[in-house]
Amino acid sequence: MVRRMVRSLALPAILAALGELTLASAASAQDCDPNYSGKCVPIASDVDCAGGNGNGPAYVGGPVYVVGSDIYELDRDGDGVACDR
Numbered sequence: 001m002v003r004r005m006v007r008s009l010a011l012p013a014i015l016a017a018l019g020e021l022t023l024a025s026a027a028s029a030q031d032c033d034p035n036y037s038g039k040c041v042p043i044a045s046d047v048d049c050a051g052g053n054g055n056g057p058a059y060v061g062g063p064v065y066v067v068g069s070d071i072y073e074l075d076r077d078g079d080g081v082a083c084d085r
């Protein structure tokens with residue numbers, strides 16, 4: 001009985017913690033460029049693909065999907081998938 005009560009108290013606490021994590025990531029998602037999906041492409045003066053020859057100042061690891069305008073020219077071959085090579 002006691003053990004069941006502890007479990008029933010702990011689960012909402014865990015769910016609440018998860019909810020806060022989800023809210024936190026949703027809030028930081030506002031800092032992601034809406035032209036891309038799949039990964040959070042930061043909003044910066046320029047973004048380059050991680051591991052590439054780009055000079056930054058921001059980087060993102062692919063693959064990233066272009067859903068708007070490829071403003072950072074991450075999808076050089078224009079197939080809609082950025083940082084795919």
Ligand SMILES: [Ca+2]
Nearest residue numbers: 046048055056
């Ligand atoms: Ca650059």
Ligand SMILES: [Ca+2]
Nearest residue numbers: 075077079081
């Ligand atoms: Ca591509």
